[in-house]
Amino acid sequence: MGTSTSTPLLHSHVTDAVKAPSLIRLSENMVLARFETLKIYAALGAVQALLKAGTVRPGDTLVDSSSGIYALALAMVCHRYGLRCHIVASTTVTPAIRSQLEILGATVDQMPPEENLRLDQHRRVARVQELLGSDPGMHWMRQYHDPVHCHGYAEMAALVRTALPDASLTLVAGVGTGASSAGLIRPMREEDPSARLVGIQPFGSVSFGSERFSDPEAIIAGIGSAIPFDNVRHELYDRIHWMTFHHAMAGTIALMRAHAVFAGLSTGAAYLAARWEARRHPERVHLVVGADTGHRYVEQVFTRHREATDAGTLAPTEITSLDELAPPWSAMSWARRGSAGPR
Known part of the structure; x- marks a missing residue:
């Protein structure tokens, strides 16, 4: 039961093999989209569009800043299309990821350790601008700002609709x-305007107004931001959950204990929020986006599993205004408002 007899696909490049997620049912109304690396869709869609438009050509150098999974995705796509790749890497990029980047032919500038990820992010952007000043022929991918990175996810949205054709969906993602x-949510809403979007944020991120807080252990680099991102479309979100590192860790360990899924910290945070939302809306299917595997969180999270709080004992404080926002876990109805949000 649960096995398939269909003929496996033969792929011409690894990017086609790893881009699609495995869809895993966690409960009656909760499904995990587990990726090896989510950002393959973003990098593939963006590079294919840029090549088609003639904006870049084989042999050109693509440059961007990354905390890890986008860097690897971009390097893999550059490998596929004969492009050069230069990554300005966060201090959080692990030796394992850096080694893969270098083997793929990417050149890497890795930032030295900083007091917090805000300083790390500012330094990375400054370094990209320095590189562009010295070599105007580089193409800055601008994953934070260029909407071309949204295009590739339409393919995943179609996969989800095929797998869950009659479900009223709530997407839960960093x-x-x-x-x-x-x-993801735009093509989903073309099919069903009632499809909901729940976003996850760490404390300290500017994207949804928590920049006045600091979480010293926060390494959820992929779900927060120290600078405004143009690709964050606030009007798309129905709900926002903010949580600390320790709550995200609790969700990550709970996901593995309950479902044997070894996933990253942002996935654990989304899982914790989705459990809460799913209990309150049993009529909807909650699709949890699992952006990457747990490999880069082994030391910070998985080796500390005995420290993890029981996720079943945790609950958010429901707030109605950003003025009420407080750690360790707050949740609020964003109601598809603009960037200012409710105050």
């Missing part, structure tokens, strides 16, 4: 650059 949320 906000991050905003590209995956926008790229």
Whole structure:
């Protein structure tokens, strides 16, 4: 039961093999979209569009800043299309990811350790601008701002609709650059305007007004932002959950204990929020976006599993205004408002 006898696909490049998620039913109304690396869709869609438009050509150098999974995705896509790749890497990029980047032919500038991810992010952007000043022929991918990164996710939205054809869907995902949320929810709403979007944020992120807070252990680099991102379309979100590192860790460990899924910290945070939402809306199917595997969180999260709080004991504080926002876990109806949100 649960096995398939269909003939496996033969792929011409690894990017086609790893881009689609595995869809795993976690409960009656909760499904996990588990990726090896979510950002393959973003990088593939963007590079294919740029090549088609003639904006870049084989042999050109693509440059961008990344905390990890976009860097690897972009390097893989550059490998596929004969493009050069230069990554300005966050201090959080692991030796394993850096080694893969270098083997794929990417050149890497890795930022030295900073007091917090805000300083790390500012330094990375400054370094990209420095590189562009010295070599105007580089193409800055601008994953945080260029909507071309949203295009590739339409393919995933179609896969989800095929797998869950009659479901009233709620997408639960880390906000991050905003590209995956926008790229998924827009085609979903073309089919069903009632499809909901729940975004996850760490404390300290500017995207949804928590920049006045600091979480010293926060390494959820892929779901928050120290600078405004144009690809974050606030008017698409129905609900926002903010949580600390320790709550995201609790969700990550709970996901593995309950379902044997080894996934990253942003996936654990989304899982924790989705459990809460799913209990309150049993009529809807909650699709949890699992952006990457747990490999880069082994030391910070998985080896500390005995420290993890029981996720079943955790609950958010429901707020109605950003003025009420407070750690360790707050949740609010955003109601598809603009960037200012409710105050």
